[in-house]
Amino acid sequence: MPGVRLEGIVKAYGALRVVHGIDLEVNEKEFVVLVGPSGCGKSTTLRMIAGLEEITEGDLAIDGRHMNRIAPKDRDVAMVFQNYALYPHLNVAGNIAFGLRIRGESKAAIAAAVDEVSGILGLKDYLQRRPAELSGGQRQRVAMGRAIVRRPKVFLFDEPLSNLDAKLRTQMRAEIRRLHNRLGVTSIYVTHDQVEAMTLADRIVVMNNGHIEQTGAPMELFLNPVNTFVAGFLGSPPMNMVKARLAAGAAAPVAEFGGQTLPLAPLEALRDSVGREVILGIRPEFVSVAGEGAEHRVTVDLDLVETLGSEALLHTRLDEEPFVIRTGTVGNAEGLHDVTGFTVAPEMIRVFDAETGTAFPGQVHVS
């Protein structure tokens, strides 16, 4: 029985539809991340699950129970908000205990629960402090404590880390995942940060314009994006997109662009589409810097080298379009400024139809 099931969920404000029929099943104990650009409907979907937004059409079930008309308090969900939503007049203990007090739990039960949760989150030394006296990370922990203490069936996270600095975000990300592993509560997490999605999720749901573009395990989406939107959204730096035309090759089809060619995987769908305009999706990580004379080498004009430590990003131009190469720097740092070309294995090139943006069938990359 799924933890949360959404069937044809629609949200409309008057004539304006912002979520267009979402179908999603979140399994019990699963950590699902809804990711997408601002305005794609991910937060609205989460708020509909919480009961903070009315569902215009479709069915929502939590733990098998139909929830469309059930009040938020009776859905047995807990939510962590982007701005923490801590009560400024209550100390940490008061904030964590708020939900239990509202539900009329006994003082002894509340004290025990607060003690346990503050221990889990490392907040025991801060119980008497008010939110204004806490750091961003501590506030985030309190917000999570308030959600955990109620032991709900589902955790809902609405961009909980977006107010933190980069270092703290990485730290809190790991803490959230550890917490999920420990508590095993079904979790739905909304973010626009694809790194958060990749690192936290058991399953990622990529949303765009109120639709689900693709659902799958992080590496599945990274390696096999179904369209150019998912391909461009996941990965940092994003996948390179090269406009090309399919042509017949000796053993397999080839892609022609700007007077150069690249051999592609020998797939039926590509062979049948010779002559069509396509987009080649090439991840910066999947290309190898290659000197002159290398087989199937593509030449590029080097624009800028960004050294990140153990690796570097080479910003180049391919057929006047930007093309990024990610490469190692160890023993190679000096030569990076002389890069003029690369090679890429045919099976690591994702081919999309230029007209529809969807991937040609039959391309399955396994990590």
Add this chain to the structure above:
Amino acid sequence: MISNPEFQGGTTEELVIEASEAVRRRKPGRMVRVGDHLRREWQLYLMLLPTIVWLLLFLYKPMYGLQIAFKDYSIFRGIEASPWVGFEHFRTLFDNDQFLRAVKNTIIISAYGLLFGFPVPIVLSLMFNEVLNRWFKKSAQTIVYLPHFISSVIIAGIVITALSPSAGIVNTVLGWFGIDAVYFLTKPEWFRPIFIGTGIWQEAGFQSIVYLAAIAGVSPTLYESAVVDGASRWQMMWKITLPCILPTIIIMLIIRIGNILEVSFEMVILLYQPATYETADVVNTFIYRQGIQDGQYDMAAAAGLFNAVVAFVLVISANTLSKRFSRTSLW
């Protein structure tokens, strides 16, 4: 590698200390910074100027005249030439039964006003916040704000008419129940309720705007979070709205305490009569009668100064207590 000769220290800690001291040394003086700010934001200061001039002319310059509270003032001799009499006027005031009665009445009326009048705008704002029908909310707000914009003379006229023993609506309604007409405005025991009730009617709506603004500043996610936690609207009002606007309530309370001796002078003058002096005569009306009607300006100035000193002490005390117990203060 740090090449700046200012940094001579060895360890990182020493370097940090030296760097911060160097920054402090380079920080321009307060006057320079104020000058820079004046030059940069001169348009804002220009807009502030009329208010500063007004404050200087009408609130600070008159302070020069306060010295007549310690002089045997004569309008013919002027402030400078009038002889000093020390605390003579204060002694006379505290020997004057009418003044002591006025102080007592002022404190009682203010205390009742604080007790009954102060919570009303808070309750009104909480109620407005709970109203979901926008049309009803706007209509109700307009109706309760309206008396504030009506002249005190008209308000007093309405009260006097409503309480008239012959044709007033109150006595008419009492008459329906067989109760004899009550001469409300000539009975000392009725003055305080009438005065405080009139004040609440006139100002509570307008004063609620401050609290409504404070409520508007409460983050909506606090309510959303509480909804998910299972809070009812009543619980949200008590456990979120009210505590979140508490700093504003405290600030307003401090200001109100500072003005505790400033009972609405015009309204008392308009509603009282010799028959009700016993409960209605307040320090301001006493000052008015002494200073303007009897021409004892020095005595009136002493009473006014007493009023100001008490208000000053009260506002300092309220602010200190508030800072200590609620972490909220005016300054």
